[in-house]
Amino acid sequence: MNATEPRGRRLPLVLRNSSFGRVWTAQLLTQAAGRMFQVGAVWWLVGFAAGGDQRGLESGLFLLVSTLPAVVLAPVVARVVARHPHRTVLAGAAAVAGAVATAAALTAYAGDLPMAAVYAVGLALASCQALFDPCLTTSVPELVDDADIEAATGFELSTQSMAGLGGGLLGPLAVDAGGLAGVVTTCGLAYLLAAVLVASARFANAGTAGDGRGSTPGGEAATGTRSAGLVEADSGRENAQAPGTAHGTAPARRTLSQVLAGLPFVRRVLVCFAAANLFTTAVYVVMPLYTRGVLHSTGSTVAALEAALGAGTLVGSFTGARVPGRPTTVGSACLALMAMALGLPGLVTTHMVALGSMTVAGWCVGVIGVRFVGLFQRLVPAADKPGFFAVMQALLGATFPVSSLVFGALGDHLTARTLCLAQGAGLVPVAAALWWLGRRTQPDGRRTAPGIAAAHPAPTGEAP
Structure with a gap:
């Protein structure tokens, strides 16, 4: 070419x-x-x-x-x-x-x-x-x-x-x-x-x-x-091409615990999202239970809810970079919005509300993914990225089985509307924790604020 x-x-x-x-x-x-x-x-x-x-x-x-x-x-x-x-x-x-x-x-x-x-x-x-x-x-x-x-x-x-x-x-x-x-x-x-x-x-x-x-x-x-x-x-x-190499030699590969130990801010953000995943991924259990027990509908409704969630995520992935604000501010706002979206079907039981809620929740997921993966890309040293993203995937993925089992078991004893409210309520303290984490980050020299880091992509390997 x-x-x-x-x-x-x-x-x-x-x-x-x-x-x-x-x-x-x-x-x-x-x-x-x-x-x-x-x-x-x-x-x-x-x-x-x-x-x-x-x-x-x-x-x-x-x-x-x-x-x-x-x-x-x-x-x-x-x-x-x-x-x-x-x-x-x-x-x-x-x-x-x-x-x-x-x-x-x-x-x-x-x-x-x-x-x-x-x-x-x-x-x-x-x-x-x-x-x-x-x-x-x-x-x-x-x-x-x-x-x-x-x-x-x-x-x-x-x-x-x-x-x-x-x-x-x-x-x-x-x-x-x-x-x-x-x-x-x-x-x-x-x-x-x-x-x-x-x-x-x-x-x-x-x-x-x-x-x-x-x-x-x-x-x-x-x-x-x-x-x-x-x-x-x-x-x-x-x-x-490791930027951190010395005299053309590859840097020594650090263990995964060493990678996270050097990035305390990133580590705390990952913990916040792992906690959020306990409630957000439960939607895959709650949606079928809600369709059958509350909406009294068929598989076409489950399919529509899945499609709304996926479409919202796609739109959020494309528009996330355009949402103004620091990553922690955007992330906490999206978690709060998602809490309302997931909890609303527990209060208003109509098909349109459920579809709208899934679309909004999906959009929030897409925006959060784009903003924070971009932030991690800039903050994590190049030589540590393979190990770091392995830890990230394992940590976030490990919450899915736990969430599925817990909310599935609860679904036999609680109504689907109650599960919706539980999802929304569980995200509120996580949104507050992420907002607080962003507020206490100081944009001074080595301790870079997330918003500054996102605006100036010059990773130093220092913990923000």
């Missing part, structure tokens, strides 16, 4: 680079299938499964086993990604997931799928996805030229929202139309197609563990593709 060629004439990366386009499409298929099965299975457990005395606990347990692999298997994933050809890992993970879903579909068509089998399928699919996503992140430099790293990262990070929106929308609808068998059949086809796409792609230097840009498979493998993944490609590239 000629450097003088107008950028406006360039085709999108997924069309210019067929190998990356195939692998990115495979990621979109696998994530959409995983989300479709997760949301569809929860709706099936709440609305269709026999023996409904513990529907909340059963759906909470399912979400727990579906989210644990991304946290628990991080060290194993790091070793697998570092030691094996990436195309083999990606195609193998998708093929195994497709085989599991196909076997579950055949069992479901032959008769009822046992509850234990639903949990097992969810665990297996989540384990395959926990391997697929970070492996793709690590293999991006093998698929695109250095000049296209940013474009590839943009496509990769958009997948989570797109797949979540599509999968969350189709899952409940598929259950209403064809039961759980219809969901797992569709998921199986998507996974198998993804495996074929990856196998047909060309990977440069396939199987090498470190070629400069992709020299941190261990750290990147643990980060997944959620909010922490917003800076993975930049992290790997900056780490290869």
Whole structure:
């Protein structure tokens, strides 16, 4: 590509680079299938499964086993990604997931799928996805030229929202139309197609563990593709050129505890968001319970609520950088707004209020993610970014299983309206804590205020 060629004439990366386009499409298929099965299975457990005395606990347990692999298997994933050809890992993970879903579909068509089998399928699919996503992140430099790293990262990070929106929308609808068998059949086809796409792609230097840009498979493998993944490609590239190196030698890799110990402000912010996640991620349990017990509606309503949440997150991701104010001020305001949005359906029980609340809550999530990942990108030293974002993903991800189990169990004893109010009430002290944390940060020299740091992207490695 000629450097003088107008950028406006360039085709999108997924069309210019067929190998990356195939692998990115495979990621979109696998994530959409995983989300479709997760949301569809929860709706099936709440609305269709026999023996409904513990529907909340059963759906909470399912979400727990579906989210644990991304946290628990991080060290194993790091070793697998570092030691094996990436195309083999990606195609193998998708093929195994497709085989599991196909076997579950055949069992479901032959008769009822046992509850234990639903949990097992969810665990297996989540384990395959926990391997697929970070492996793709690590293999991006093998698929695109250095000049296209940013474009590839943009496509990769958009997948989570797109797949979540599509999968969350189709899952409940598929259950209403064809039961759980219809969901797992569709998921199986998507996974198998993804495996074929990856196998047909060309990977440069396939199987090498470190070629400069992709020299941190261990750290990147643990980060997944959620909010922490917003800076993975930049992290790997900056780490290869480590600004903090002395005489051209790479700095010694610090342990994860040492990284966090040197960033007390960032550590406290992460604790705030981990606490917030205990209440925000409960929405995936509360939404189906609210639809069935309060709105007395069908899977189409669950799909609409999922779509509203996903659409709001997309809009927030695109508009977050334009929201004025320091990150801590914006973050605390968004948490307070989210508290009202999540609690409002507990007071006003209409479809429109629920849809509006999910849209606003999603927008807040998107804005917070953009502002704080950008802040962490500037404050964390380049050499520490792979380890830091691994910790960030593990810390924030670990709250999802706990939240699912707690709110699922509470759903068998409390009304869905009460759970909505509990979500909103739980976010209020977290919003206050984040606001207080921002107020006590002084913009003087080494102790940089978050707003100053965001306005002057010159990371020094000093704790703000």
